[in-house]
Amino acid sequence: MDNRIRVCFVIDEVLIRAGVESQLAMLIDHLDRDRIEPFLVLTKGNEKTSGEMVSKNCPVFYYDLKHVFSIDGLRKAFQFRRFLKDNKIDLIQAYFPDSTLFASIVGKLSGIPLVFGARVNIGHWMKPWDQRKAKFLTRFFIDKIIANAQACKNAVIKQENAKPENIFIIPNGIEIERFDSIPSWEPEKRNSPIRIGSVGNIKPVKGTDILIDAAKIVLEKFPDVQFEIAGTGDFGRYNQQIADCGIADHFKLLGSLADIPGFLKTLDIAVLSSRAEGLPNSLLEYMAAGRPAIATDVGGNGELIEHERNGLLIPSENPQALAEAIGDLIEHPERAARFAAEAQNDVTDQYSALKVADRHCEIYEKELAKKIAKG
Numbered sequence: 001m002d003n004r005i006r007v008c009f010v011i012d013e014v015l016i017r018a019g020v021e022s023q024l025a026m027l028i029d030h031l032d033r034d035r036i037e038p039f040l041v042l043t044k045g046n047e048k049t050s051g052e053m054v055s056k057n058c059p060v061f062y063y064d065l066k067h068v069f070s071i072d073g074l075r076k077a078f079q080f081r082r083f084l085k086d087n088k089i090d091l092i093q094a095y096f097p098d099s100t101l102f103a104s105i106v107g108k109l110s111g112i113p114l115v116f117g118a119r120v121n122i123g124h125w126m127k128p129w130d131q132r133k134a135k136f137l138t139r140f141f142i143d144k145i146i147a148n149a150q151a152c153k154n155a156v157i158k159q160e161n162a163k164p165e166n167i168f169i170i171p172n173g174i175e176i177e178r179f180d181s182i183p184s185w186e187p188e189k190r191n192s193p194i195r196i197g198s199v200g201n202i203k204p205v206k207g208t209d210i211l212i213d214a215a216k217i218v219l220e221k222f223p224d225v226q227f228e229i230a231g232t233g234d235f236g237r238y239n240q241q242i243a244d245c246g247i248a249d250h251f252k253l254l255g256s257l258a259d260i261p262g263f264l265k266t267l268d269i270a271v272l273s274s275r276a277e278g279l280p281n282s283l284l285e286y287m288a289a290g291r292p293a294i295a296t297d298v299g300g301n302g303e304l305i306e307h308e309r310n311g312l313l314i315p316s317e318n319p320q321a322l323a324e325a326i327g328d329l330i331e332h333p334e335r336a337a338r339f340a341a342e343a344q345n346d347v348t349d350q351y352s353a354l355k356v357a358d359r360h361c362e363i364y365e366k367e368l369a370k371k372i373a374k375g
Contacts (some may be wrong), residue, residue: 004037006088007366010103011095013045015055019281020120023172029057030173030357035365039087041080043099053360068102069257077102084138092116092363093146094141097130104141106285113371114364119147119167122155122299124205124276144367146360148172149279149300152364164324168363170323171303172279174354178289182265185340187333190268193224194330197267199260199282202233202253206294207273209241214273218326222282225330227251230263269329269336275316277301282353287311287343292336294325310342 008179009028028038038058042050046064054060062082065076084092084107092107095102100117107115117138125133138145138160140316146186147153153169156162183189191197196215202208208229215227227250235253242251257263264270270293277283277299286293287304293311295301305311312329314321329336 002037004033004035006037006039006090007093007364008039008041008087008089008091008103009093009095010041010043012099013042014050015045016075020118022270022281023120024095025054026173026175026353026356027339027360030353031356032361035361037312039089041083041103043076043102047330065102073102077106079349080097080106082112084112084222086263090114090368094118094288095120100142100251104137108141114143114368115141117142117145118173119145119152119156119278122151122276126159131159137164137219143371144168145362146363147278148171149303151299152278167313168361170356170363171351172284172299173282173345173353174281174284174288174351175340175353176288176332176351179261179264179290182261182289183289184344185268185292185337187337189239191266192335193226193267194222194230194270195226195229196269196326197228197263198271198273199263200229200231200272201282202229202231202238204276205275205333206231206233207275207316208233208238209320210275210296210317210319211271211358212245212247212251212271214237214322214326215251216247217319218330219247219250219321222330225250227268228254228263229255230257230260260285261289264291267291269294269326271295271322272301272305273316274298274301279303287351288348290344291342292329293343294322294329295359296322304346305343309339309340310346 009151040058043063043065046062063076066072085274091101093116094103095118109375147169153167186219193256194210243246272283272295279300283304296316297313298316305313307313312325314325
């Protein structure tokens with residue numbers, strides 16, 4: 001008899017292997033198939049746009065939904081209901097607002113025992129309408145929520161009136177083996193010139209402008225330092241800021257890079273200058289790569305970095321503080337090496353992809369058993 005839990009993961013689409021999409025793909029890849037049988041539904045994706053990016057380890061179903069509240073949306077809702085019934089789905093795990101709206105309502109009306117939502121940020125983007133919609137879903141259609149940081153759990157409680165006992169914290173995971181080939185960072189092996197970098201989308205919430213302003217300050221004292229950011233975004237406005245600061249020879253926007261471990265291997269200091277975060281993949285990658293890290297004290301950053309033990313935390317919106325932290329690690333490389341080693345040990349002990357997947361299995365099994373016991 002097959003006692004596995006049949007879990008349907010629902011997300012809009014998977015255009016890139018980054019952020020939430022990369023975490024979901026990694027989770028599906030590492031779930032224990034003796035305990036969980038996964039299915040993946042892309043509400044907006046189709047095979048042409050998302051086919052190359054989805055996990056190859058479970059069945060994938062494409063709905064290509066244009067608008068939730070439309071004739072097409074109603075037709076896709078009936079198709080999804082039939083899919084849930086035909087595949088005897090026990091539990092839905094939904095991501096992103098539109099997919100959560102679609103999957104939670106259809107799921108509950110179809111009699112699915114448990115519907116899980118997800119929160120991976122502090123809701124910095126939410127407008128009043130978004131909060132009202134989220135409160136409605138959390139009250140009537142979502143049974144449990146998985147948050148990736150305590151800061152995100154706090155945000156759900158405040159913004160959606162969610163009950164604390166219905167929110168579980170499972171941190172993001174990381175495939176540590178991807179970073180095995182990176183040698184430990186040592187002061188005597190520092191680059192010349194010193195290389196400082198960041199990984200993430202190039203946009204205001206990531207504090208790209210803050211890092212550029214900080215770089216100008218750093219270069220006044222350390223004129224040979226090189227800065228690089230790996231990520232996509234609005235290059236025009238930031239290249240203009242770099243030019244206005246007079247640091248174009250020392251600051252490069254590299255665009256999207258396929259080999260993030262290879263990029264981190266070249267750095268001496270890794271920086272995250274965000275204005276808001278959940279539990280950032282980039283910071284986990286810095287730690288796994290064994291690079292001295294500096295991060296703003298926002299969202300879940302402080303849950304990964306313990307100031308002065310495994311990295312440095314600085315206030316957000318403060319280029320001067322960021323510049324001083326960078327200068328501190330440049331001038332004290334032995335301290336930087338200690339931070340890097342501690343961070344690498346932490347990520348190995350606590351954030352491996354297998355441990356994170358196992359935690360999902362435990363919660364799904366426990367909560368479903370409780371639901372069934374209640375009838």
